[in-house]
Amino acid sequence: xxxxxxxxxxxxxxxxxxxxxxxxxxxxxxxxxxxxxxxxxxxxxxxxxxxxxxxxxxxxxxxxxxxxxxxxxxxxxxxxxxxxxxxxxxxxxxxxxxxxxxxxxxxxxxxxxxxxxxxxxxxxxxxxxxxxxxxxxxxxxxxxxxxxxxxxxxxxxxxxxxxxxxxxxxxxxxxxxxxxxxxxxxxxxxxxxxxxxxxxxxxxxxxxxxxxxxxxxxxxxxxxxxxxxxxxxxxxxxxxxxxxxxxxxxxxxxxxxxxxxxxxxxxxxxxxxxxxxxxxxxxxxxxxxxxxxxxxxxxxxxxxxxxxxxxxxxxxxxxxxxxxxxxxxxxxxxxxxxxxxxxxxxxxxxxxxxxxxxxxxxxxxxxxxxxxxxxxxxxxxxxxxxxxxxxxxxxxxxxxxxxxxxxxxxxxxxxxxxxxxxxxxxxxxxxxxxxxxxxxxxxxxxxxxxxxxxxxxxxxxxxxxxxxxxxxxxxxxxxxxxxxxxxxxxxxxxxxxxxxxxxxxxxxxxxxxxxxxxxxxxxxxxxxxxxxxxxxxxxxxxxxxxxxxxxxxxxxxxxxxxxx
Numbered sequence: 001x002x003x004x005x006x007x008x009x010x011x012x013x014x015x016x017x018x019x020x021x022x023x024x025x026x027x028x029x030x031x032x033x034x035x036x037x038x039x040x041x042x043x044x045x046x047x048x049x050x051x052x053x054x055x056x057x058x059x060x061x062x063x064x065x066x067x068x069x070x071x072x073x074x075x076x077x078x079x080x081x082x083x084x085x086x087x088x089x090x091x092x093x094x095x096x097x098x099x100x101x102x103x104x105x106x107x108x109x110x111x112x113x114x115x116x117x118x119x120x121x122x123x124x125x126x127x128x129x130x131x132x133x134x135x136x137x138x139x140x141x142x143x144x145x146x147x148x149x150x151x152x153x154x155x156x157x158x159x160x161x162x163x164x165x166x167x168x169x170x171x172x173x174x175x176x177x178x179x180x181x182x183x184x185x186x187x188x189x190x191x192x193x194x195x196x197x198x199x200x201x202x203x204x205x206x207x208x209x210x211x212x213x214x215x216x217x218x219x220x221x222x223x224x225x226x227x228x229x230x231x232x233x234x235x236x237x238x239x240x241x242x243x244x245x246x247x248x249x250x251x252x253x254x255x256x257x258x259x260x261x262x263x264x265x266x267x268x269x270x271x272x273x274x275x276x277x278x279x280x281x282x283x284x285x286x287x288x289x290x291x292x293x294x295x296x297x298x299x300x301x302x303x304x305x306x307x308x309x310x311x312x313x314x315x316x317x318x319x320x321x322x323x324x325x326x327x328x329x330x331x332x333x334x335x336x337x338x339x340x341x342x343x344x345x346x347x348x349x350x351x352x353x354x355x356x357x358x359x360x361x362x363x364x365x366x367x368x369x370x371x372x373x374x375x376x377x378x379x380x381x382x383x384x385x386x387x388x389x390x391x392x393x394x395x396x397x398x399x400x401x402x403x404x405x406x407x408x409x410x411x412x413x414x415x416x417x418x419x420x421x422x423x424x425x426x427x428x429x430x431x432x433x434x435x436x437x438x439x440x441x442x443x444x445x446x447x448x449x450x451x452x453x454x455x456x457x458x459x460x461x462x463x464x465x466x467x468x469x470x471x472x473x474x475x476x477x478x479x480x481x482x483x484x485x486x487x488x489x490x491x492x493x494x495x496x497x498x499x500x501x502x503x504x505x506x507x508x509x510x511x512x513x514x515x516x517x518x519x520x521x522x523x524x525x526x527x528x529x530x531x532x533x534x535x536x537x538x539x540x541x542x543x544x545x546x547x548x549x550x551x552x553x554x555x556x557x558x559x560x561x562x563x564x
Contacts, residue, residue, distance in 0.1 A: 021050040021115035024085070028108045028123035031087060033094075033168075034131070039087040041074075041124065048080040050116035058110030066100045070109060074124075083115070091126045093167040105168035128168030130232060134225045137161050139236035147209035148245040152202060155191060156238060159199035162223050174227060175199040178220040178235070187217030187240060199223070201238065209244040210290050216241050248290040250297055250341045252353040255282055260290070266355045268319070269363070269372045272326045278310075278319045278357065281370045285317035285353065287341035296344040302352065304337040310357070312339065325359055333362035 022044035029041050046052060056071045075088035096104050108123035136158070143156055162173050174196045180186040192204045201219065209215055219238040224231045254264035266285065268278040287297040299317040301310060307328045311320050317339075325332070335357045342350035360372035 021046040023115055023120040024113055024122050026122050028125045030125050032127050032129055033091050034129045035087050041085045043084040045082045052076050052078045052083045053114045055112045059107045062102050093128050097167045103168055132165040133232040133234045134162050134164040134223050135234055136236040142239045144241045144243050146245045147207040147242050148247050149203055154200050156201040164225050172226055174224045176222045178222050180218050180220040185218040187219045207242050209242050244292050246291050246293050246295050249349050249351055250287045250289045251351045253286045253288050264353050268357045269360050269369050271360050271372050273324045274373050275321050275324050279370050298344050300340050302338040302340045334358045
């Protein structure tokens with residue numbers, strides 16, 4: 001018995017000695033990034049004396065720091081008979097990516113495993129797990145699109161706005177427009193996503209800002225990170241606002257005509273000699289624009305006005321006849337005008353109306369036509385009306401110029417008269433009260449004619465007032481006159497008086513008591529047909545050869561007469 005037991009013990013010991021350490025297979029082995037600490041990757045057998053170790057050395061692209069972290073995230077535990085290779089720390093791919101910018105799951109980890117004296121390399125792959133929902137960046141979204149956008153046009157792109165924080169997962173996003181909880185705003189009737197994986201929203205039906213009941217649409221959009229059962233989904237909204245565009249065709253307003261009214265007929269009546277504004281039926285022309293932008297409308301005569309009889313106001317559509325039918329020498333009984341209304345900024349958006357103008361004198365049936373015009377002009381006013389203001393202005397301008405010329409001439413004339421007027425009165429030769437030599441005066445012979453002498457004081461005293469002289473020459477002599485009363489004007493007289501007053505000269509009266517020392521004109525005294533002495537300024541100098549001496553034969557006279 002003892003011998004048998006000893007044999008068994010010896011056999012067991014020999015078996016233990018001959019048992020080798022069990023190495024792992026080359027792999028690859030798999031571990032999820034979400035596996036918790038203690039998760040077993042593989043195990044193996046070993047003897048009591050065998051040591052077990054491992055080394056994470058690849059891929060090299062991960063870098064030494066990250067490889068060291070992965071080394072610490074794995075561990076091998078063993079006992080006398082075996083070992084277990086387990087997760088020591090969760091292999092979070094997102095954490096590795098955030099900290100090191102590496103995707104660990106792209107390549108399996110290369111690990112060298114040593115057990116006893118044997119080594120083996122094996123691969124360990126860390127598989128990603130869908131932990132996060134895809135999210136929309138900067139959501140929700142608001143956009144505006146014009147109502148003129150064509151069907152099929154792309155409205156919005158979503159794919160580039162979606163982010164999934166999962167690392168190592170395929171980015172297979174799937175988009176869908178879901179029902180919106182407010183039916184009146186649900187935009188699925190106008191928009192769609194034709195390709196679910198594209199994330200592009202397209203317009204599927206025409207928009208009409210002016211006639212649609214609403215101008216705002218809301219799309220409830222979902223995105224999933226896959227199509228399987230484990231896919232995760234997120235939601236956001238896309239608000240689409242429709243903006244007005246000047247795209248409506250203007251039209252002419254016409255009673256009982258559906259909108260927009262197409263080529264409504266208008267009528268009017270004129271006379272053969274009439275020019276002026278036309279009255280239209282059933283109403284005057286007026287354009288309508290359904291757009292809310294307030295576009296400016298303009299009007300024009302497109303056809304039918306070859307003779308130039310009519311003109312239309314481009315702003316208010318008033319039609320005026322500017323040339324009469326008789327003046328144009330036309331035989332027509334009516335004229336058919338095609339009138340357009342169009343948008344000033346978009347002239348291609350236009351519509352027409354038909355205006356038929358009937359000539360009253362040539363119309364046999366005027367039923368339904370407006371009455372012929374009673375006002376206006378019977379002659380053409382195409383040019384006369386415009387030229388009247390010009391003519392009036394021209395006349396006024398001529399009158400103003402004429403008045404200015406007359407004023408200028410009068411002013412120049414006054415200036416010239418003032419320039420030639422002397423300061424002293426020398427306009428006419430005068431005989432000043434110059435010195436008369438008595439001897440020379442007496443040497444001249446006298447006739448028996450009555451003479452009148454005098455100055456400013458004695459003018460007008462006749463010779464009858466003097467006593468007779470020895471020579472009996474016409475009784476007595478009057479004072480010598482100092483001016484020619486036959487030729488002197490009133491103006492000259494006034495000037496002389498004024499000049500004398502200014503000089504403060506005393507009146508020199510010839511009364512016969514003293515010599516008369518003033519100048520004289522001998523020719524005047526020799527003339528038989530003059531009774532007054534003419535004053536002259538032909539010479540201020542005394543010519544002794546022409547002096548006249550007059551003897552006073554009365555002796556001393558108390559009355560103080562001349563001493564000749």
